[in-house]
Amino acid sequence: MYSLDVNFLKDRPAYQKKPEKQGGISLKLPTGNFTPVYVGVALGVGLPALLGVSWWLLQGKIVELDGQIAQLDQESKRLDTEIGNLNKIKDETKAVKGETQALVTVFDQIRPWSAMLQDLRDRIPTAVQIDTIKQMPPVAAAPGQPPNNPAGGLEITGLARSFNDVNDFLLSLQQSQFLKPTESRIITATLVDAPLPPGTGQPTSPTNGVTIKPPQVVKYTIQSTMSDVPASELIRELEKKGTVGLVTRIRNMQQTGVISK
Structure with a gap:
C-alpha cells in the first residue's frame, strides 16, 4: 500500500518561490487617479497651440498697425505742407501789416x-x-536812446518892435498844438537899426542935411520842435486851419480801421 504525504505548509505564501528574473523588462502600469496626467497632457498640447494662435493674431495686429502708421505718416506730411503754406501766408500778412503800419x-x-x-x-x-521860416532836420538820437521826433523843428527869424513883443510871440507859439511848448525858445534877440525900404536911401534932414538915424528894432531868432502828436489827434485843429484833404484821408483810414479813432 502507498501512503500520501501531503505538506500543506508549502501552499502558504511564505513558502512560495519567487519567480526567477528573466532578461526582459517588466512594466508596471500605475494605478490610482489619472487626472493630473490628463491635465499635464492638456497643458503640454494646449499651451503651444495657444501661443501659436496668439502669435498669429499679434502678427495680424502688427500688419494692421503698420498700415495705420503709414496712413498717419501721409496725413502728417499733408498737414505739414498745409502748415507751411499757412505760415507763409502769415509771414506775408505780417510783412504787409508792418509796411502798412x-x-x-x-x-x-x-x-x-x-x-x-x-x-x-x-x-x-x-x-x-x-x-524867414526854415525847417530843421531832426537831431540824431544818442546811442541807446529812443529815436527823436522825425518831424524835426522850425527856425523863425524876423524883426520886432521890442523885446516884449518877441516874448509875446514866443508865448503865443508855446500854445500851438503843432509845436512842443517846452522846446520853443528864443535863440537870439539883439537891437539893430531898422532896415530901409527897398529902393530908398538914408534919410537926411531937409534943413541942415544931417543924416537921420533909423529907429532900432529887435532882430530875433526863435527855434521850436514840431509836436509828435499824431495828426489823427489834431483833426479839429487841422479843420480850423483849412486842411481839408488831410482830414478827409485820416477819417477814411479811421473808418477802415487802419488808424484807431
Whole structure:
C-alpha cells in the first residue's frame, strides 16, 4: 500500500518561490487617479497651440498697425505742407501789416505847411515881423536812446518892435498844438537899426542935411520842435486851419480801421 504525504505548509505564501528574473523588462502600469496626467497632457498640447494662435493674431495686429502708421505718416506730411503754406501766408500778412503800419505812422506824422503857416499867421503879434521860416532836420538820437521826433523843428527869424513883443510871440507859439511848448525858445534877440525900404536911401534932414538915424528894432531868432502828436489827434485843429484833404484821408483810414479813432 502507498501512503500520501501531503505538506500543506508549502501552499502558504511564505513558502512560495519567487519567480526567477528573466532578461526582459517588466512594466508596471500605475494605478490610482489619472487626472493630473490628463491635465499635464492638456497643458503640454494646449499651451503651444495657444501661443501659436496668439502669435498669429499679434502678427495680424502688427500688419494692421503698420498700415495705420503709414496712413498717419501721409496725413502728417499733408498737414505739414498745409502748415507751411499757412505760415507763409502769415509771414506775408505780417510783412504787409508792418509796411502798412509804417506807412500809416509816417502819414500820421504829416504836418501840412499850409496849416503851419496859417497857425503862425494867427499867432504873430502885430508888432512882430517874420522874415524867414526854415525847417530843421531832426537831431540824431544818442546811442541807446529812443529815436527823436522825425518831424524835426522850425527856425523863425524876423524883426520886432521890442523885446516884449518877441516874448509875446514866443508865448503865443508855446500854445500851438503843432509845436512842443517846452522846446520853443528864443535863440537870439539883439537891437539893430531898422532896415530901409527897398529902393530908398538914408534919410537926411531937409534943413541942415544931417543924416537921420533909423529907429532900432529887435532882430530875433526863435527855434521850436514840431509836436509828435499824431495828426489823427489834431483833426479839429487841422479843420480850423483849412486842411481839408488831410482830414478827409485820416477819417477814411479811421473808418477802415487802419488808424484807431
